Amino acid sequence: MSATAHSIENTGKSIWDGGQSPLKASYGKLMMWFFLLSDAFTFSALLVTYGMIRFSHQAYSGTVDAFTFSQEYWPIPEKVFEAVPFLHGMSLPLVFVGIMTFILIMSSVTMVLAVEAGHRMDKKAVEKWMLWTIIGGLTFLGCQAWEWSHFIHGTGGGGANLSWNEYGPSDFAALFFFITGFHGTHVLSGVVLNFLIYYNTVTGVYERRGHYEMVEKVGLYWHFVDLVWVFVFTFFYLV
8 A cells, every 4th residue: 555545545535635736726616716717708708799899890080971871880988988087078089088098997006906915914005905996997987987978878869778779789789788888797797795794804814714715716716807898998989
């Protein structure tokens, strides 16, 4: 009998009980990675669908009648998303969505700082950076709500919904609502999770456990949400 088998026999463990954690990751982290991988496939399918529909339409050039434009020509994002709150009548292409992107990226930075503070078992620092992350997420959602409202109202009074789009084909509005709405739902769920982590930190749950691994696991989700927005921003607002 080998030394390993003899050791297992003496401890009463089955050989099927397992050994070291894969990649030295805990069960919770591993399951989070599996979830994020499956979610990445979903977002990839949505963005590929957008790209295929986008390039099945012509790009606008010259002057055509409104009906032909709405049926055949894909809108230019710089002409659709050019408004900024409190700056009515000014054309500022993609400025507001750029601000939204900056806010979300900065919330990812504060999440990194929260995770780092958790490694140091610094309860006060975790509280501070988690609170800033929550504020960043809520601010992004508020900005997205305003953008939706402006998109629905429109610039020419016609606006946009799931069956009509003053800017171009109805597919553009449908994809806009679905893709940005699906991502916004992820941001909202992330904010809820972040709040729960913040609450548990304040009440000392992780101090009593002796680690802040939950901060790191939720941080993985939050970074994923931020990364997905970079792709949504590139596909929807720049292409």
